[in-house]
Amino acid sequence: MDIEEFRKRGYEAVDRICKYYKELDNHNVLPNVRPGYLKELLPKEAPEEPESFDAIQSDIETKIIPGVTHWQSPNFFAFYPANSSFPGILGDMYSDMFGCIGFNWITSPACTELETIVLDWVGKLIGLDKTFLSDGYGGGVIQGTASEATLVALIAARQRVIDKYKAEGLTEEQLHVISSRLIAYGSTQTHSCLKKSTMIANVRFRALSTDEKFSLRGDTIKREIEKDISQGLIPCFLNGTIGTTSSAAVDHISELADAIQGTDVWLHIDAAYAGSALVCPEYQHYLDGVDRADSFNFNMHKWLLTNFDTSCLWVKRRKLLISALTITPEFLKNPASESGLVLDYRDWQLPLGRRFRSLKIWFVLRTYGAKGLREHIRKSISLAKHFQNRLLSEYSDLFAISTEQAFSLVCFHVIPNVKSRKTSNELTEEVYNRVNETQKIYLTHTKLNDQFVIRFVVGSPWTAKEHVDRAFDLIVKITKEAISH
Amino acid sequence: MDIEEFRKRGYEAVDRICKYYKELDNHNVLPNVRPGYLKELLPKEAPEEPESFDAIQSDIETKIIPGVTHWQSPNFFAFYPANSSFPGILGDMYSDMFGCIGFNWITSPACTELETIVLDWVGKLIGLDKTFLSDGYGGGVIQGTASEATLVALIAARQRVIDKYKAEGLTEEQLHVISSRLIAYGSTQTHSCLKKSTMIANVRFRALSTDEKFSLRGDTIKREIEKDISQGLIPCFLNGTIGTTSSAAVDHISELADAIQGTDVWLHIDAAYAGSALVCPEYQHYLDGVDRADSFNFNMHKWLLTNFDTSCLWVKRRKLLISALTITPEFLKNPASESGLVLDYRDWQLPLGRRFRSLKIWFVLRTYGAKGLREHIRKSISLAKHFQNRLLSEYSDLFAISTEQAFSLVCFHVIPNVKSRKTSNELTEEVYNRVNETQKIYLTHTKLNDQFVIRFVVGSPWTAKEHVDRAFDLIVKITKEAISH
Structure with a gap:
């Protein structure tokens, strides 16, 4: 690949990144693949002859993207966030330039x-x-x-x-x-x-x-x-x-x-x-x-x-x-x-x-400014607050907060109703599994004093109130089903 | 930075990478800066307000590039190579896309x-x-x-x-x-x-x-x-x-x-x-x-x-x-x-x-093919051979090979002539330091059985016969000066 081909492929990669973030909300956050899916799609050995970059780009679309968990998605509420940003990506590009x-x-x-x-x-x-x-x-x-x-x-x-x-x-x-x-x-x-x-x-x-x-x-x-x-x-x-x-x-x-x-x-x-x-x-x-x-x-x-x-x-x-x-x-x-x-x-x-990793830190600090970074943090925390408020104000019969909201994390569990034959742990685990099985949002869990707990963390800069509300509605819907069955 | 600004800045970054590799041979491989140079050029604190990306790009040119050691340069013969490639850079871009x-x-x-x-x-x-x-x-x-x-x-x-x-x-x-x-x-x-x-x-x-x-x-x-x-x-x-x-x-x-x-x-x-x-x-x-x-x-x-x-x-x-x-x-x-x-x-x-580091390996294997990778290795080794041949055939009075050439590494030292008051170690170290002080090529050294040895390693895909010859001529010139003084 010579310099001019790199320029072409580089532009295409930039365009692909733009498209990825434009469409990110349309993707399920979790992929729908089974263990070993990729082995069935790829050759058993490296190619002897060079391949065209078209073939690689096409494989990204058809073989890689279907198997990706979208950590940058506005619907990713699992673990803790690991968010990148455009200035950060640019920082890595300049870092790779120097190598x-x-x-x-x-x-x-x-x-x-x-x-x-x-x-x-x-x-x-x-x-x-x-x-x-x-x-x-x-x-x-x-x-x-x-x-x-x-x-x-x-x-x-x-x-x-x-x-x-x-x-x-x-x-x-x-x-x-x-x-x-x-x-x-x-x-x-x-x-x-x-x-x-x-x-x-x-x-x-x-x-x-x-x-x-x-x-x-x-x-x-x-x-x-x-x-x-x-x-x-x-x-x-x-x-x-x-x-x-x-x-x-x-x-x-x-x-x-x-x-x-x-x-x-x-x-x-x-x-x-x-x-x-x-x-x-x-x-x-x-x-x-x-x-x-x-x-x-x-x-x-x-x-x-x-x-x-x-x-x-x-x-x-x-x-x-x-x-x-x-x-x-x-x-x-x-x-x-x-x-x-x-x-x-x-x-x-x-x-x-x-x-050369300091470049991306430098780019991020300067592009957002201290002000922009504070806004990002406060927005995440206020969206988590919004989620907790809805839990407590609209469905205090279905959910309990497991610990006070801390930063942008809400920990909650499901409360069985009097007729339920399931324990809180059983119900919460069932809701948790069924929510993730939809692949539409991604949550993780923990145990606090033997209580099975669902963790809901906000952190993506792409997450807006509508995403939190949609996640909330999905969780409520599945919880109601789980309780009534 | 929104998607459209990223597209613009991303294209610019790709163009900058192209320019970097086009001009790489014109840069000295070692930078001409003193310890602490950058502290004098940058503010003491992160900015409160966002800055424009123009300012960052301009700082890259005037403050960062002057302080970079160019590992990808065709004139880098130090340590062992750490070479990247365009498919590799693209692999990192797609990896950063997914994050x-x-x-x-x-x-x-x-x-x-x-x-x-x-x-x-x-x-x-x-x-x-x-x-x-x-x-x-x-x-x-x-x-x-x-x-x-x-x-x-x-x-x-x-x-x-x-x-x-x-x-x-x-x-x-x-x-x-x-x-x-x-x-x-x-x-x-x-x-x-x-x-x-x-x-x-x-x-x-x-x-x-x-x-x-x-x-x-x-x-x-x-x-x-x-x-x-x-x-x-x-x-x-x-x-x-x-x-x-x-x-x-x-x-x-x-x-x-x-x-x-x-x-x-x-x-x-x-x-x-x-x-x-x-x-x-x-x-x-x-x-x-x-x-x-x-x-x-x-x-x-x-x-x-x-x-x-x-x-x-x-x-x-x-x-x-x-x-x-x-x-x-x-x-x-x-x-x-x-x-x-x-x-x-x-x-x-x-x-x-x-x-997601496997992407760059995948891109490299497919873009070069096994054939292209073998060509790259054989070229490096034959350029090292060329360097060693010139040492031995043209200046066997000045230089000795310290160990047999292995892979793309040549280890050599300077031989004092009868009139010289300097030992081989003193001369070799002097030549080594003075070559690096030119900042035009970069060599590293080692000691083998108490012999001070200069290591000359070929590995960059940008290194051609002319670069090896230029490095050789520079080393010979400096060695002659060191011996005669």
Whole structure:
């Protein structure tokens, strides 16, 4: 494919993207395919001879699109949103133009420096304490996902403890024993990525119980740490969440910070979803206590209009991250890195290679402005409020709210009527399955205190009141059927 | 930005990409900026009001491009290549159109199924043993980088050993002790990502010495394993490399497979760079022994025209990977996953989220055809050969080859003449630094047996004989100056 053919195909791709978003509301959000559908449609081997791009475009229409779950659809209310935007897509196009791999400063200075700058911009925008910014000892870095951010923070936490014992003169063998006694904590509501991180890093893990609002409290963690220390374990990491996956609950960060005072425990704050709401001053009170945390993470690719993958991680002492993750073989040595004047982001992450991802953040911040981003967040939250209001005002006989609406998430379940032979859990699960089977909207579920709960999350910039109302009407219709059968 | 503005800006982005590649040869490959240059040019905070896209485009030209290292340039001979292509860029555009997050089958069936299919295509194309394909117990998955592929394989290796001891009835505390005794091996030439992976996973690591051709041999590893077992350690992982970072050396995979026979050691093959050459039958003999490995990885984003990030990992028993990396909280449960009929790639990787990356692999394979990919590899290798021939035939008084040319890499150093007061190392380092200071071409270096060595790697599809000749002439000119001063 030469430059002029690329121009033609590039224009066509842009047109196709426009068409996709114009028609997005007409598609079912869930696809109607069975496992293995694509294998039956494609050859068993790569072609020997080049094929024309027409053939590829045609296969996109007939073979790929029928099997896509439309995450950008206005009718997608599942998980948490992962919304992109046009400026974000353009950011990726420019990133792909350069195709640079910015692991060291010299491998693309603009790639490193723009990342430092926009992470400072975003940090300020969400009201993060200035100790997390790059001016002092801290700084931000783009990770692929919150999973990687959590793992990276855990590795730094572990290294800090090991280094302390090393400084006390322990031998390598003794350090291996220390290492096998480290323990990390989260709550029963913490995202599964923490448990996975501890499995990967080979650190013990315990999930602590929460209060009735699904928030982790200081006294719980204090008690646990004391017990574990008395039993010879070494607490090293605590995850606090702002906006849990199940119910968007917020842990009491201030209490957590109090509880670990004077210990070697690293406090990491996971605000993967709800962090985006912090662009609005009215939510920044959730940051109380975060100034005492060691690291903070949220995903711009969830609810802040920046395409996956832009998970933003800030640390208070970048030195700790770097010392835990640096290895410098000969081929990576270079004058700029040795000058000490530059950041080499390879030392802030798991992999070596990295893309020019700050471009899309930069494009999004500038195209929307802080104002536009706040409008987006407030609109999502008010649409969720509208959904909850209709549930409560029109059908309080059919539905109950499982937890208070938090951010743009509504958790609800179905109430059986006196004649019903089905339990609330059975009914809610049935409604949930039948709604998704229509493929018209997509919901996910969770369990809260053994209650089967439907989660309804608003986040797409394409979602308007009419979509929420249509989803509401569909849920009501199916619930009435389920109750009467 | 509405749909019609995106169409306009999208066309402009496509035009800008065309212009970039038309002019790429006119740019210096290395930028002329000092650390901190960008901070002086950009505001300290995100804008409050939306800005026009004109302003962003203009900043790309005046502030970003001057700070970019041009990895796609025909004059980039550093590291290993990381080449993209137009079909690859188009693949990313379609991926961004969908913006789907394919962690479970149901979150986008096409995303999962196309990945399984194209990884089978690529596996067949490079001659991988059929036990690595998805038909049987194996299968392929796209990782972000070889670092992640190595870490994932290491985690699976560790879990296999732990599970074995668990089955023997060891307690959790005993398993912690076992875990602290695990050890992984590579050679002194293994990529630094292995050491980093062992740091992350908290597994001991030892780098073993190689033969005079920088290849790891079976007797070395056999001796080491026996010694470690006798000292109470538990060997669990061995990395063999096809195409090392420093000199593109190839370990004796068959010997490694023999050496670990009957042990619990997982054999992982890292062919990050050289794996691309395996699309040519004349290089497939390097796969001897790989049929006995547990996992195999190479990066299509290095030398096979597919934009970063497409690191392809195959495992022989996917069950082992999945059992080491699966966690299923309530919100990820769904009927398709529970049916057992589908793959959920979240269980094959570190993070939860993942992009639709198989599209770009599919586009590249079809647009070039197997034939076109082979031509690309053979052209790179023949250009490297041309460079080496000129070194040896025209200037054998100035230069010596440090190791035999391997794939598209030439390693050489400068020979001091009788009158020179500088050593070979001093001269070579001086030439290396002065060539890069011209910013016209980009080279990287390594050390082989304490010899400072310049690496010259060909890989860009834009690199023609004239670029290699120009680079050669520049190196000769600077070398002559360095020798005479």
